[in-house]
Amino acid sequence: MILEHVSSPADIRGLDIPQLRTLAAECRQVILDTCSTNGGHLASNLGVVELTIALHMTLDTPTDQLVWDVGHQCYTHKLLTGRYKSFRTLRQCGGIGGFVNPNESPYDTFLAGHASTSLSIATGLVAARRLDGGNQRVVAVIGDGALSGGMALEALNNLGRAHGQCLVILNHNDMSISRSVGGMARALNRLRTRAWYLRARESPLVGRGLLWLRTLVKRLYLPTIFFEELGFRYFGVVDGHDIGKLIEAIDMVKDIQQPVVLQVLTVKGKGYELAERQPAYFHGVAPFLIENGLSKQEKSIATYSDVFGETLIRLAETDPRIVAITAAMMDGTGLAEFARRFPERCYDVGIAEQHAVGMAASLASRGYKPYVAVYSTFLQRAYDQIVHDVGIGGLPVRFAVDRAGLVSDDGPTHQGVFDVGFLKSVPGMTVCSPGDRADLVRMLELSAAAKGPFAIRYPKDAAYDLSEQLGERPPIVPGTGVMVADGRDVAIVSLGPVLRSALEARKILAGDGVQACVADLRFAQPLDTGLLTRLAGTCRAVLLAEETTRSTGVYDAVVGALVRSGMNISCIGRCGVPDAFPVQDKRAHLLSTYQLDAEGLACAAHALLAGADRR
Template sequence: MILEHVSSPADIRELDIPHLRMLAAECRQVILDTCSINGGHLASNLGAVELTIALHMTLDTPTDQLVWDVGHQGYTHKLLTGRYKSFSTLRQCGGISGFVNPNESPYDTFLAGHASTSLSIAAGLLAARYLDGGNQRVVAVIGDGALSGGMALEALNNLGRAHGQCLVIVNDNAMSISRSVGGMAWALNRLRTRAWYLRVRESPLVGRGLRWLRTLLKRLYLPTIFFEELGFRYFGVVDGHDIGKLMEAINMVKDIQQPVVLQVATIKGKGYDLAERQPAHFHGVAPFLIENGLSKEEKSMPTYSDVFGETLIRLAETDQRIVAITAAMMDGTGLAEFARRFPDRCYDVGIAEQHAVGMAASLASRGYKPYVAVYSTFLQRAYDQIVNDVGIGNLPVRFAVDRAGLVSDDGPTHQGVFDVGFLKSVPGMTVCSPGDHRDFLRMLELSVAATGPFAIRYPKDVAYDLSEEIGERPPMIAGTGALVAEGSDVAIVSLGPVLRSALEARKILAGDGVQACVVDLRFAQPLDTGLLTRLAGTCQAVLVAEETTRSTGVYDAVVEVLVHAGMNIAYIGRCGVPDVFPVQDKRAHLLSSHQLDAQGLAGAARALLAGAERR
């Protein structure tokens, strides 16, 4: 096996094309085998195998600086840069990251976890190269879907006027997570399917005399004129699975002393038939069976994403003004069936969260009821629009904040532990988090009548129904919590699905003779100050449980209310994420490590009571 003898790209640079093809097949098989066990970003990595090999064959990495956009194209890169032997630990606690990370290898030029960042990183590297007097190459690899992101377009505007060598490789597979949408995707696809244009453009006849024909052809094909008018030289389209042609093309353009765009056509999911046929489904996978693609994890209960999609369809059937917007995450956010049922009321704007929120604000201003379904970690990119376009006008945009709280496997770039802080900082914003399936339904129903900004945050997890444990529930009114269980020793005040752990912790504490009260806060903003004030008079101590960081959660606001009501601050505790970026691990382990499981909450409650008794 060739890979067993590869500890750096230098080990492959003497291989001929037949052996490089063998190496590509080995990389593809290792990626497939590992993702079937660990889960991971499969289809995007299968499509980038030959491109990665060609880049390391033609560049002097790590001296030459190779920048990956998002980083979910980086598995072959990891295999070729000394991480083959540790590749089985991919996305595991203490193992190698699912994204490129300079803390892991000198070959990883810059941290990459979100889309559309690579070109800005390349611009900074070019500026540093100029100031340092260096001569290393700078090469950025960006997917066609990521070009829809505003940050990428801003960087193109800047990069096209840069001095010296700069190579931008557009890995064009007609996909982001879902299928690429918008004008840029349409125009790039025209070049993929009309390769004769490029042959004519470079013909001696056109080059010598018929300049008018060359200009006409350029104007017929938007990407060429778009890139060239910005200051880039454009080359393409190159078969992204032909290592020989890729090496030839990269060698031809890598030392041109001006910005260059090289368009490479690849197939997302290449080499695994099921992924080629269903690239969106196999973009990010849980452990699965290679022979049929079925998940190894039994799904006996719906997830919060499933519940969101199903409920929004039900609500939209009776309210024609409900519309849905997502940013390249139709499947992940549970909107795929909504899009099929209501194609004119569902918008996938591509990797463009800022645009999604701005568009939603405009729709809300015209009386529509927009639901923006975005992962928590990506909604961060639209904070300016949340404040200015939605918040100042108090417009009723509904935010369905998926993957909120602690998230499995993807590490610091994908943890949804900051959204409570940046959402509740917006005046007039309602921020809620359901404790279970039933309250999620009720919050979605409540949101339909919202008169101002309304955010519901929920995790990537099973939507448990706690009705048997909770019993009768109080009405779902904005700003009201629920006293779930009575007790006078310690109150566990939970926000979101950690309620399940709080109820289990109460049972554990009861075995120790401790009477624990459980409160489901439900709303991070506005807070139920009346309920919290009553706790200050009936319980010895209060423990706040939240899947947020210390400075962005509700703890400080809860403390303020309790202290104002006369409780000693020494009797108030917290379980949650400290002000750090959570590491990659399974969700259950992350909850346990931050004392957000039942045992952790029970232990923290005992310690808090012991301290109160000593005083």
């Protein structure tokens, strides 16, 4: 096996083309085997195997600086840069990450995890090289989906004016996570469908009189003019699975002393037939069976994303003003069926969170009820629009904040622990988090009648229904929490689905002779200070459980309310994420790490009561 003997890119530079093809097949099989066991980003990595090999064949990495957009397509890159032996630990606690990270390897030029950042990073590297007097090459790899992001387009506008070498590899597979959308995608895709012109332009023109025709056809049918007008030289199109042609093309353009775009056509999911047929489904996978693609994990309980999608469909059936917007996350946010049912009322705007929120604000101003379904980690990209376009006008835009709280496997770039902080900083914003499935349904129903901005946050997790355990609960009213279990020793106050852990912790404490009450805050803003005051008058200590960092959660507001009611600050505790980025791990392990599981909450309650007894 060739791959077993590769500890750095230098080890592949003496291989011939047949050997490189063998290496590509080996990389593809290792990626497939590992993703089937650990989960991961499968289809995108299968699509860039040959391209990655060609880049490391032709560049002097890590001296030459290779920047990956998003970074989720870096698996072959990791296999070729000394991480083959540790690759089985991919996305595991203490193992190698699923994205590029310079703390992991000097071959990882810059941290990545979000889309559309690579060209800005490359622009900075080019500027630094000029200031330093260096001569290393700068190469950025970006997909056509990521090129739809505003940050990438802003960078193109500047990078084209840069001095010196910079190579942009445009990995064109007509996909981001799902199929790429928008005018940019259509323009780029014309290159795939105009092969007759690509062949014709390589033929010598007879006579100067036909020059105008070539120029006219080029301007009518090809988007190359877009790049050239921005200051780039454009080359392409290259078969992204032909290693020989890739090496030849990269060698030809890598030392041109001006910004260059090289377009490469790839197939997302290449080499695994199921992924080629369903690239969106196999973009990010849980452990699965290679023979049929079915998940190894039994899904007996609907997720919060599922419940959101189902409930929104039900609401939309009777309210034609409800519309849904997502940013390249149609499947992940649970909107796929909504899009099939109401195609004219569902908008996938591509990797464009700022645009999504601005568009939603405009729709809200015209009497529609927009729901922006977006992952917490990506919503932070649209903070200005949340404040300026939505908040100042008090427009009733609804935010379905998916993947809020602690997120499995993807590490610090994808954690959803900051949204409460930046959302509740907006005056007039309602921020809530359901304790279970039933409360998510009720919060969505409540949001449909909202008169101002309204955010509902929930994790990537099973949506348990606690109705049988809790009995009938009072209606959800903005700014009100609910007492769900009585006790007089310690109050465990939860925000969101950590409610289930709080109830389990109560049972553990009861076995230790401690009577705990459990309260569900439901709302981070407005905060139910009345409930907190009642708890202070009833219990010896209060413990807050929240899936946020300390400074971005509600802890400070809770402490303020409790102190004003006369409670000693030493009787107030918190379980949650500290002011640090959560590490790569499974969600269950992360909850345990931050004492947000039942055992952790019970232990923290004991410690808090011991401190209260000493005061």
